[in-house]
Amino acid sequence: MLESGNGCVLQTRTLSKRYGKRLAVNKLDLEVAEGDIYGFLGPNGAGKSTTIRMILTLIRPTEGSVQLFGTDVRSDRAPLARVGGLVEKPDFYNYLSARKNLEIVSALYGSVDKKRIDEVLAIVGLSDRGDDRVKAYSHGMKQRLGIAQALLPDPALLILDEPTNGLDPHGMKEVRELIRRLNAEHGMTIFLSSHLLNEIEQVANRMCILHKGELVVQGTVKELLDKEAVTVRITAEPKEQAASLLQSMDWVNYTGEENGELTCTIAENDLARTNGALIEAGVQVSGFSPRRSLEDYFISITGEAEAL
Ligand SMILES: Nc1ncnc2c1ncn2[C@@H]1O[C@H](COP(=O)(O)OP(=O)(O)OP(=O)(O)O)[C@@H](O)[C@H]1O
Ligand SMILES: [Mg+2]
Known part of the structure; x- marks a missing residue:
């Protein structure tokens, strides 16, 4: 795991989202430093995906702000180019190959760099299966392809929303190892949501707990759990x-x-x-x-x- 640098990669201030009467996210102040594997822990319905959607500007906050690499995304969306995200389940064209799916997503980013597609397939361990149709993929392979998709822009910050959801213990371990590798070898800061304390404990250096939209605790995993x-x-x-x-x-x-x-x-x-x-x-x-x-x-x- 990388040592956390001083740079704040992601910061939210009083970030909130209201759906009718329901306050899905309530005044969240999150701080993710460069080099962190940050565990965003919360039970079902805590507001994890809603928060991640706001960070990725897929939905608009009711209140509060999101800063990426020190820039408020309301005033400047440029920092989003350095962020890769996977929210809930990845969606694919099942009748097309994994490679073709990645080409389509690449085209959305502006250009199709075949070399990068090979690279991301290799990073997630799908080089051999890149030409198979996605419909022939196992659930774990689809999750890894989802991560590959988020890796296409070679992001400095990778946001993964419950990437191990529905995987068996072996698949979970593979994803955890992948996350560690992306952090240690590729220098990525990782924001990882989960409803499993045990998973966060194994992979993250910093964490918070979200419950009913509110932040309960935030700190290093060591200070919160070890001693x-x-x-x-x-x-x-x-x-x-x-x-x-x-x-x-x-x-x-x-x-x-x-x-x-x-x-x-x-x-x-x-x-x-x-x-x-x-x-x-x-x-x-x-x-x-x-x-x-x-x-x-x-x-x-x-x-x-x-x-x-
Ligand atoms: N589009 C929406 N319209 C209305 N309510 C919503 C919407 N999206 C989320 N909510 C509500 O906001 C709350 C938080 O949901 P969210 O999906 O963010 O939780 P989560 O922590 O990701 O849960 P899970 O672990 O089940 O994925 C829930 O009560 C949910 O019903
Ligand atoms: Mg969710």
């Missing part, structure tokens, strides 16, 4: 004995009982000895689930199944 004290939920029998044992362990901060589970905060290094001490004292531990508080919070807003 956190861990909240642990413990299911154990007999419960009273487990509770008093936990209270007697000076490295444990026992916080009480919630929905039948005992809760406490413990440093990551002390998890194993806590569990061990309970078992050694003859307590039956049937559940011991450590979670960082941001993870806990995110799971609470997305629903258990989504975030895992």
